[in-house]
Amino acid sequence: MNATAARPPSLQGKRILIAKPGLDGHDVGAKVIALALRDAGADVIYTGLRKAPGFIARVAVDEDVDAVGLSILSGSHNELVTQTLEELRTLGAEDIPVFVGGTIPADDQSTLRAKGVRGVYTSEIPLDDVIASVAELLS
Amino acid sequence: MSDETSTPLGIDRRALARSLSQVVRASVDATLQDAEVSHSAAPRIGVTGPPGVGKSSLVARLARHRVERVAPLAVIAIDPTSPNSRGSLLGDRIRMDTVADDPRIYIRSLASGQTQDGLSDNLPEVLATIDGFGFAEIIIETVGVGQSEYAIRQLADVELLVLMPGSGDVVQAMKAGIIETADVIVVNKADLPGAEATANDLRSVLGRRRARSSPPIVLVRHDDDKGLHELSGMIDDALAKSVRSGGELERRCRFNRYRVHMLAVRRLSEVLGSLPASRFAEHPAIVYRDLLTRLIESPRGRG
Numbered sequence A: 001m002n003a004t005a006a007r008p009p010s011l012q013g014k015r016i017l018i019a020k021p022g023l024d025g026h027d028v029g030a031k032v033i034a035l036a037l038r039d040a041g042a043d044v045i046y047t048g049l050r051k052a053p054g055f056i057a058r059v060a061v062d063e064d065v066d067a068v069g070l071s072i073l074s075g076s077h078n079e080l081v082t083q084t085l086e087e088l089r090t091l092g093a094e095d096i097p098v099f100v101g102g103t104i105p106a107d108d109q110s111t112l113r114a115k116g117v118r119g120v121y122t123s124e125i126p127l128d129d130v131i132a133s134v135a136e137l138l139s
Numbered sequence B: 001m002s003d004e005t006s007t008p009l010g011i012d013r014r015a016l017a018r019s020l021s022q023v024v025r026a027s028v029d030a031t032l033q034d035a036e037v038s039h040s041a042a043p044r045i046g047v048t049g050p051p052g053v054g055k056s057s058l059v060a061r062l063a064r065h066r067v068e069r070v071a072p073l074a075v076i077a078i079d080p081t082s083p084n085s086r087g088s089l090l091g092d093r094i095r096m097d098t099v100a101d102d103p104r105i106y107i108r109s110l111a112s113g114q115t116q117d118g119l120s121d122n123l124p125e126v127l128a129t130i131d132g133f134g135f136a137e138i139i140i141e142t143v144g145v146g147q148s149e150y151a152i153r154q155l156a157d158v159e160l161l162v163l164m165p166g167s168g169d170v171v172q173a174m175k176a177g178i179i180e181t182a183d184v185i186v187v188n189k190a191d192l193p194g195a196e197a198t199a200n201d202l203r204s205v206l207g208r209r210r211a212r213s214s215p216p217i218v219l220v221r222h223d224d225d226k227g228l229h230e231l232s233g234m235i236d237d238a239l240a241k242s243v244r245s246g247g248e249l250e251r252r253c254r255f256n257r258y259r260v261h262m263l264a265v266r267r268l269s270e271v272l273g274s275l276p277a278s279r280f281a282e283h284p285a286i287v288y289r290d291l292l293t294r295l296i297e298s299p300r301g302r303g
């Protein structure tokens, strides 16, 4: 993006699934993140809108992704994250790290982390920092 | 390498998915060590054509239709790697929603990687691995860059070229290219105006060539199954013909020829990449000879 900035962390060779669980129609953030991850070198698969947690977990397994990023702006993050983690566990894929972005109130962020979510990113965090954090998580 | 369970519908998808990642990432040396010699290769259908003509949507519908007869079925969907970031957005899958939940169908998205031929790095090894898991058919969607995709011809038993109404300019540009090698030409999105005209353009371009019998042309649209069923029948005919004409040995030789070719190409770029930029200040003949020596030297990875 800005050419003079410090070299962005590389996600080269990492496969990342960006998914939108539930009935949430806000997809701008998910697309912004998908493009930013690609620009940092990742192979990004985007599920499209309104996917069931079970569907997301099956795609994560079939595509052998290194991480799943959920984008949730509906307010139903607690339920949807719990279900997605559960579905991954059912498939024996609880080792795939999950991170979450969107409108997540501060109080819920620690709840999500306690459930096993590796990182929570809201729109206050600059995009470059989000990508750097994800890259670090996966290195 | 993997604890595969290859009863037709009980494929260990996690093991398969992981094996494929390994195979895609493997260096040439690692590939040579682990290369599977596939003896019973599943029939392969290659789907090519410019971006946006509806390849992914069509592949999904074809898979859903054919899996009733040939199961399990694998789909390999390739999208381009960005030359700048080396990253990719693998978007084919979004169009394949309707079949992604079918346990008889396995879909894998791949980035093209270093390969410039419309396919993906290590694709022959990917296909051999899938064969090892007992699939009955494989559909491969290429990057779809237009005319430079002779490569799919080497790997696929049947090659579909997908176009759409208004692809007329493309047809003109392609007349000496891929249009000659396709086994079936699909005029997709036939619900849009101009489908018949495009089919006629194709017929007239093909009519001017004598060397090879013309591929059949079929009109397909997403809101009607008639064309799809017709297309599936043409695929069956073309598969039967390709087996009859060459037989299993010829098929394996063609596959392995491309496989060896790609390994050599990759080795070359590995070795080139290991030379410091300053070496190229020397006379090309000297560097070239040194390069050849390094090529046959014992294993030497990148970096």
Ligand code: B12
Pocket: A018, A023, A024, A025, A026, A027, A028, A029, A030, A032, A033, A068, A069, A070, A071, A072, A073, A074, A075, A099, A100, A101, A102, A103, A121, A122, A123, A124, A125, A126, A127, A130, A134
């Ligand atoms: C634009 C917008 C819409 C558009 C959406 C268009 C679209 N196609 O996306 C429209 C007008 C359609 C819409 C509709 C609705 N909206 Co609205 N909408 C917004 C708004 C103003 C901005 C969202 C946005 O696009 N932001 C820009 C992007 C870039 O930011 P972002 O999504 O947050 O993503 C960033 C980070 O969160 C993070 N991120 C996001 N996802 C991910 C994923 C990963 C893996 C990572 C690492 C990071 C990450 O990175 C991004 C870049 O920094 C927000 C308010 C707000 N300021 O957030 C409300 C908001 C999200 N909407 C809201 C509501 C209630 C609705 C409606 C229900 C309204 C209604 N009553 O009809 C409907 C429901 C629509 C539906 N079907 O779901 C509420 C949600 C409340 C809640 N969570 O409890 C909000 C918060 C407004 C509010 N304050 O009440 N909305």
Ligand SMILES: Nc1nc2c(ncn2[C@@H]2O[C@H](COP(=O)(O)OP(=O)(O)O)[C@@H](O)[C@H]2O)c(=O)[nH]1
Pocket: B050, B051, B052, B053, B054, B055, B056, B057, B058, B092, B095, B144, B188, B189, B190, B191, B192, B220, B221, B222, B223
């Ligand atoms: N009108 C019409 N649109 C179609 C048809 N098939 C696919 N599309 C649309 O064409 C666009 C590109 O489709 P996609 O399958 O991604 O094409 P690809 O890039 O060749 O893989 C999408 O918006 C599809 O919805 C069809 O039969 N008719």
Ligand SMILES: [Mg+2]
Pocket: B055, B056, B091, B092, B141
């Ligand atoms: Mg496509």
